[in-house]
Amino acid sequence: MEFGWNEIAFNMGKELERRILPLFGTKKAGETVGRNVSGDVTKYVDKVAENLILNHLNPLGVNVVSEEVGEIDNGSDYTVIVDPLDGSYNFSEGIPVFAFSFAVHKGKRPVYGAIYEFITKNFYEALPGEGAYLNGKRIWVNTPEPEKEALSFYTRGRCTGIIKKVKRIRVLGAIAVELAYVARGSLDGVFDIRNYVRPTDIAAGVLLVREAGGIVTDERGRELEVPASATMNMNIIAVANERLLKLILEELENEP
Known part of the structure; x- marks a missing residue:
């Protein structure tokens, strides 16, 4: 089975935006609700975001690797490696630097990657051999002069x-x-x-x-x-x- 990863990632990013942005900069967002599989603190907003992502991904039957719940093996060729909210400390403290990170591997090979910044609404995508894009336009790394990096x-x-x-x-x-x-x-x-x-x-x-x-x-x-x-x-x-x-x-x- 093939998937439209672009549409899946974008729709999840927008739904996350609607669900979690009302929590931005609130004490509720930063409340400790447990610990993740690595032993790090799980904040309330982390749990809300991950639950939403799992609700989207579970019906697809793909494998999932996520920061809070760990690894879910559904025997699929595809594995989604996701951080529903990278920068959750920033989020809970009202610092507007955070994003949704979504990557897909087929076997061990990366086949798609996306990052969505909720505040700027910038949607980044990459496909192997096809380039990297910001809101649909091709992007490239900088060519900095020495000592000006x-x-x-x-x-x-x-x-x-x-x-x-x-x-x-x-x-x-x-x-x-x-x-x-x-x-x-x-x-x-x-x-x-x-x-x-x-x-x-x-x-x-x-x-x-x-x-x-x-x-x-x-x-x-x-x-x-x-x-x-x-x-x-x-x-x-x-x-x-x-x-x-x-x-x-x-x-x-x-x-x-």
Whole structure:
């Protein structure tokens, strides 16, 4: 059975928007209602968002990997790797940087990715070999000049020397959004070397960056593979070009 992933992702994003935006910036949104499969706190808005997504996906009979519930194996060829609300801390605190992240694998091969920003209503899509798109228009990574790059990066004291070698550092608190911004050229790179991000956070964004002409690796510069897992912790480097990747890897290699 084939699916219209574009329509499925867009409709889910719009329904999520209608359901959760009334909770934006409220104490209710940030209430702890449990813990997810990785042991992290589940906020009320996370649970509301995931329940809605599962109600959409369960009738399709596909496998599902989601941040809160974990992995649902329905014996399908297709696996949807989804974060219904990436940036839920931002959401509950009234910071307008968060998104719905939706990726599809057939077997182990990515076949579709989408990210929907609720506030801006920007809808990003990527299809292997067909490019990355923002609201239907093709997008590409930036071509930054040396020492004029804008990066977002997450660290626990590693690679801080990079701050002196680029122009701007951003930390937006929603890596799905940051990967989308790399794909459209608003950021030149984002990397997280805390062994913290999970496939549900990055599956769609990785495809977006690659299809927009960017590079995505692990902390050693090896091509990053995104498994269908809700619990695996990963490092990620996503950049616009080889020069920026080399700069980051050299900083990591030469740090004290």
